[in-house]
Amino acid sequence: MEAPPYSLCNPMKKTTVINRSYAILQSIAITSMIFYRLSSFHHSTPSFPLLLVFASELILSFLWLLGQAYLWRPCTRKTFPERLMLREKTAEQLPGIDVFVCTADPEKEPPLEVMNTVLSAMAMDYPTEKLSVYVSDDGGCALTLYAMREAREFGRYWLPFCRRFGIKTRCPKLYFSRYDDDFAGRGYEEEKENIKLKYKLLEEHVKKAESSGEILRGINSKNHPPHVEVIQDESDNSTGSNVEKMPRLVYICREKTASAPHHFKAGALNVVLRVSSMISNAPYVLVLDCDMRCNDPSSAKQAMCFHLDPNISPNLAFVQFPQMFHNLSNMDIYDGKLRSVFSVKWPGMDGLQGPMLSGTGFYIKRKALYGDIVREDTDFTLLKQYLGPSNELVKSLNSSNNNNNTDITSRLLEETRLLASCKYENESQWGKQVGFLYNSVIEDYLTGFTLHSKGWKSIFYNPPRAAFLGTATTKLNDTLLQGARWNSGALQVTFSRLCPLVYRLTSRMSVLQRMCYVYLSFQPLYFFPIWCLATVPQLCLLHAIPLYPKASSLWFMVFSYIFTMSQLKHAEEVLSTGDPIRTWWDEQRIWTMKAIISYTIGTMNVVLKCFGLKEANFVPTNKVADDEQTMFYQKGLFNFQASTIVLVPLVTLITLNIFCFIAGTVRTIIDGSFDAMFGQVFISFYVLSVHYPLIDGMVFRKDKGRVPTSVTISSVAISVSVLYFGSLIHMS
Ligand SMILES: O=c1ccn([C@@H]2O[C@H](COP(=O)(O)OP(=O)(O)O[C@H]3O[C@H](CO)[C@@H](O)[C@H](O)[C@H]3O)[C@@H](O)[C@H]2O)c(=O)[nH]1
Numbered sequence: 001m002e003a004p005p006y007s008l009c010n011p012m013k014k015t016t017v018i019n020r021s022y023a024i025l026q027s028i029a030i031t032s033m034i035f036y037r038l039s040s041f042h043h044s045t046p047s048f049p050l051l052l053v054f055a056s057e058l059i060l061s062f063l064w065l066l067g068q069a070y071l072w073r074p075c076t077r078k079t080f081p082e083r084l085m086l087r088e089k090t091a092e093q094l095p096g097i098d099v100f101v102c103t104a105d106p107e108k109e110p111p112l113e114v115m116n117t118v119l120s121a122m123a124m125d126y127p128t129e130k131l132s133v134y135v136s137d138d139g140g141c142a143l144t145l146y147a148m149r150e151a152r153e154f155g156r157y158w159l160p161f162c163r164r165f166g167i168k169t170r171c172p173k174l175y176f177s178r179y180d181d182d183f184a185g186r187g188y189e190e191e192k193e194n195i196k197l198k199y200k201l202l203e204e205h206v207k208k209a210e211s212s213g214e215i216l217r218g219i220n221s222k223n224h225p226p227h228v229e230v231i232q233d234e235s236d237n238s239t240g241s242n243v244e245k246m247p248r249l250v251y252i253c254r255e256k257t258a259s260a261p262h263h264f265k266a267g268a269l270n271v272v273l274r275v276s277s278m279i280s281n282a283p284y285v286l287v288l289d290c291d292m293r294c295n296d297p298s299s300a301k302q303a304m305c306f307h308l309d310p311n312i313s314p315n316l317a318f319v320q321f322p323q324m325f326h327n328l329s330n331m332d333i334y335d336g337k338l339r340s341v342f343s344v345k346w347p348g349m350d351g352l353q354g355p356m357l358s359g360t361g362f363y364i365k366r367k368a369l370y371g372d373i374v375r376e377d378t379d380f381t382l383l384k385q386y387l388g389p390s391n392e393l394v395k396s397l398n399s400s401n402n403n404n405n406t407d408i409t410s411r412l413l414e415e416t417r418l419l420a421s422c423k424y425e426n427e428s429q430w431g432k433q434v435g436f437l438y439n440s441v442i443e444d445y446l447t448g449f450t451l452h453s454k455g456w457k458s459i460f461y462n463p464p465r466a467a468f469l470g471t472a473t474t475k476l477n478d479t480l481l482q483g484a485r486w487n488s489g490a491l492q493v494t495f496s497r498l499c500p501l502v503y504r505l506t507s508r509m510s511v512l513q514r515m516c517y518v519y520l521s522f523q524p525l526y527f528f529p530i531w532c533l534a535t536v537p538q539l540c541l542l543h544a545i546p547l548y549p550k551a552s553s554l555w556f557m558v559f560s561y562i563f564t565m566s567q568l569k570h571a572e573e574v575l576s577t578g579d580p581i582r583t584w585w586d587e588q589r590i591w592t593m594k595a596i597i598s599y600t601i602g603t604m605n606v607v608l609k610c611f612g613l614k615e616a617n618f619v620p621t622n623k624v625a626d627d628e629q630t631m632f633y634q635k636g637l638f639n640f641q642a643s644t645i646v647l648v649p650l651v652t653l654i655t656l657n658i659f660c661f662i663a664g665t666v667r668t669i670i671d672g673s674f675d676a677m678f679g680q681v682f683i684s685f686y687v688l689s690v691h692y693p694l695i696d697g698m699v700f701r702k703d704k705g706r707v708p709t710s711v712t713i714s715s716v717a718i719s720v721s722v723l724y725f726g727s728l729i730h731m732s
């Protein structure tokens, strides 16, 4: 009899039926709409506004069509780590895992938080000698290094405590804030108090070091030599059997100079990839952002249920866990949890070739990152052309150094300085064909895409207990600017030779899988239809130019069917992922805001970059919560303390819609043209009701989070000019 598998994959049958029926009916409706538009053009030459609206409809339809790929074949998975442990029997047989934790900015990413992430990773439920944790510090900050040393010392108490009492929340800060483990064994209470005191002390140490400022003097985050340090303390040298074994902890600060490009996170990850190959060279790598604490110590074993399954493993590149967050409010007005990505799109792709790489929370096969070139028969010199000048690195490819050599020779440590230097990658294929790719600030998307195009598969695993918990953006400004960075990254890919629409068309990637990739890289294009639909029908309403069929006509049914069904589908999706119906409405709003701000800024950045007017940039998101901002977010209130570039367009559009709605409706009533203008009245009504919080912020709110009066005034001024120019167009 065949042994039971380590994991199961269940197709979501009911969802599939709903999704496909919706897709088919909606395609018929969309085709009819396009037919209606084209045949109406046949009768009379279309006006400019009508052309804009039609172009918008075409773009929306194109993106809609691509989006259906995510819904075609969704599935869910289950793992059985106990079976794995039973079969692999001893810890010896488990493969090594190297955990990479990236940090870049000690102000936005406080070392205390990084330390918590590192501790949670070191405390994972995995054989100690098979686990190494590497911290990549792009900030070159001595405080971070100091915090890592302190963390390791604290780990001596923390790790045994977690193991002894089977604590599930292994991130100290989270644990002390919620104590949700229902353990009450002998000695637990006492130990808990004990360890809590130690943790407080640790926090104090780090805070003191920070406030003394001593440690931060002379640090330059853009210019510093490489520094690799295997963190050790006295107990490491003692051989007593009562000394708790600890996973290895390595601090890496790569060299940076102002003149050499450092390629942001991808560059950092590639350095760690090389350096770790000298030290532990584990066959699997877990990548974590500095705020992504491990929340379930068993995630490594869960991932191994796939990586060690002989039926799945040969072409499996990575197992992606969803990003989840510890600081979400019940009223997540900014969609900080990225619901549609991790509850709909990724499970959908899981039924195809697998989810996209999502930056953090994935277990990836080291070999997959080294690229096709790494085969046994590849010539040594060719390998060096790919991997750069280090012989040691090339040698490491075929050695399965399983992380149990405790002392790393000084020669290898010296080699790591070379591997972490700026010039190392010159004339190699790092970032082009090897490691994490550089063409875009969304290195994850791009790297995952090329892996899939080479035939690798991936798996999405969403376990009952969140495996990792990060910090979600809880400010309007942060959310929209983060979205702008992602979307300029996406568009960078669209405009490059790696554009998923055309790259390696003959590869083994399925059409549906490709559609998913194309969707994300073309998504910034939403900016065009959304801007158009937020202005053109409204201005035309004001000037009594009808853009839609009469409400009483049959063709109007087509338009209202498309709109209603897409809303119902969205609502159905929200409810089926277990969210309240309010989320549907909130998502409508934040999605439009993203289209207006993030997609637009994202597109502008890429255009400016094409003309050499702007450099690609990766400004890390803020991970420090201030009380005021958290208060607004927790209450589900928008915080309009945001930069002008974010606020002015939004407020201007709302002002414009208010004006057009009121004046336009009055006019249609006087003219008696309600039948012809109903569609447009409805659109502006819809815009205003979805974005009511903006009106509230402009007119009624008195608190600090309201829309600043200066913004309202300038926005009113801009909308008046738009109205004026709008009427000029009409006259021409
Ligand atoms: O020059 C840099 C810039 C950033 N980072 C690190 O990259 C991580 C992600 O940065 P963050 O500011 O948190 O960006 P997010 O937009 O929240 O990140 C999401 O989007 C990124 C780009 O797609 C992915 O890499 C991330 O994993 C994903 O969580 C953080 O740990 C940073 O420290 C570096 O190491 N070096």
Ligand SMILES: [Mn+2]
Pocket: 289, 291, 470, 621
């Ligand atoms: Mn982040």
